[in-house]
Amino acid sequence: MAEKRTVAFHTLGCKLNFSETSALSRMLETEGFEKKSFDDHADVYVINTCSVTDNADKECRQIVRRIQRRAPESMVVITGCYAQLKPKEIAEIPGVDLVLGAAEKFNIAKHLADLTKGDSAKVCSCDIEEVSGFNSSWSINDRTRTFLKVQDGCDYNCSFCTIPMARGKSRSDSIENVVRNARELAANGVKEIVLTGVNLGDFGKGPDGNKRHEENFYDLVKALEEVEGIERYRISSIEPNLLTNDIIAHVANSNKFMPHFHIPLQSGSNRLLALMRRRYKRELYAERVELIRKLMPHCAIGVDVIVGFPGETDEIFKETFDFLHSLDVTYLHVFTYSERANTVALDIKPVVPMNTRHERNKALRNLSYMKQQYFNQQHSGQTRKVLFEGNARQGMMEGYTDNYIKVTTPFREEWVNQIVDWTL
Known part of the structure; x- marks a missing residue:
């Protein structure tokens, strides 16, 4: 009997990537591959990449070099957002054998069957406009909390973001299929599902990016409430303009949806929000936080914020800092702005010096630490x-x-x- 081929995975980036890596792993195990730890020797190494910041690109290159030193005869496959955005650049990295874009990552088994070590890197990619279809994925056996992908792609065009170029237009699973997946996860002993997507609140568009049956995220939330066996749900991240009063009220009265929201803000300045092409003003954000606090005083509220975006003067940064300081939120995820090719933000001036970006990042991370400590102390003894x-x-x-x-x-x-x- 032929020895099983072995495969190891490494994931960079978001929860969505973790869910997709797990799906790819199960797919290859079904095809007869044996999964190995990434630190072990494997016949095939798959790196699922992110490209939100320059660091993700650099990290991908470092990992490939590490594999080359440890196992030069092994196959190296790169997929994910970086692979869709810069396939030719990746193909030129010594040691890379296969680059799979957004439309091809779930055909990995077929591509591996045709792959020979030593040939020049094979690139399987397409124009992102042609990417359609929705692939369900979830992480299981990796964590107690399972990340279930219910939506992919994004129709928003924020001036700093490459995600629409990397993942294509917004498209979703059907409620019927999400519920079926949730039941299967419950049967596997999963207690908590984290709902993930690129723009989760935009749930409802069909696999080809068109609206289908007028399903929306609120309908999905209500349907999942009825699934037996799942005790907890979390909403991974949702845009403030898509977080409706109905959704907030449902979570407040739910036995299964946890009192925890993660709501991207990005800036506390309306002027900067407009330059970022965000679809709300700070006043709407404050209203959402106020309603959550009114209905769920104990609720955790996380915030995404970007520092160092072009045009962020000292005064504008202070406006953001003061706004966040005044909000009754729990913690901040602070991102330092990073220039990305083919984004509108590259034309916005003035550019913020890198050392200033890092100083502002540190200031907001300190604020986040204080807010988290305050939140924890409020619940001490409970x-x-x-x-x-x-x-x-x-x-x-x-x-x-x-x-x-x-x-x-x-x-x-x-x-x-x-x-x-x-x-x-």
Whole structure:
């Protein structure tokens, strides 16, 4: 009997990428591949890339070099956003054998069957306008919390973002299929599903990017509430203009949707929001936070914010800092603006010096730390439900409360994937 070919995966970037890597892994295991750790020797290494920042591009190159040193005879496959945006650039990296764009990543098994080591890198990509169809994916056996992809692509054209160029137009799964997937995950013992997508609140467009049956994200939320066996849902990230009062009210009254929102802001300045081509003003953002706090005082609210965007003067940064300081939010994800090819932001002036960008990043990360500490202290002494994860690190295990406070405790096997009452 022929020895099984082995494959190892490495994921860069977002939760959506993690869910897709898991789907690719299951696909290849069905084709007879044996999955290995990325640090082990494997016949094939698959790197699922991100291209939100320059760091992701650099990291991809470093990983390929590392594989070349460790296993020069192994196949190296690059897929994901970087692969769609710059396929020829990747194909020229020594050691890369196959580059799969957005339309081809889920045909990986077919491409591997035709691949020979030593040939020049094969590029399988297409114009992003031609990308249609929706591939369900979710992460399972990797984490206790499972990331379930329900939407892909984006029709927004923010001036700093390459995602529409990397993933194509907005398209979604059907509610019927998402519910079916949720039931399958429940049957596999999954307790918590994190709903993911590129622009999650835009859910409802069919696989070809057209509206279908007028399904929307609120309809999906209501349908998932009825799935037996899943005890927790989280909404990974949702645009403030798509986070409706109905969705907020449903989460407030739900037994399954956790009191936790992650809402991108990007800037606290209306002038900068307009330059970024965002579809809301800061006043709308403040209204959303106020309604969440009114209905769910205990709710965790995370915020994405970009520092150093072109045109961000000291005064505008102070406006953002003061706005965030005034908002009753829980934590910030702070991104330093990074120039990306073919984006409108490249033409906006003045450019913010890199050292200033880093200083502003540090200032907001300090603010985030203080807000998280304040939020945790507000809940000190309360008993909340914690779902503990299976990974043991140095004899410790981690879990999250319903409102996303991280808990660390000595590892106990009987608590893995269990929801435990915990006094904070």
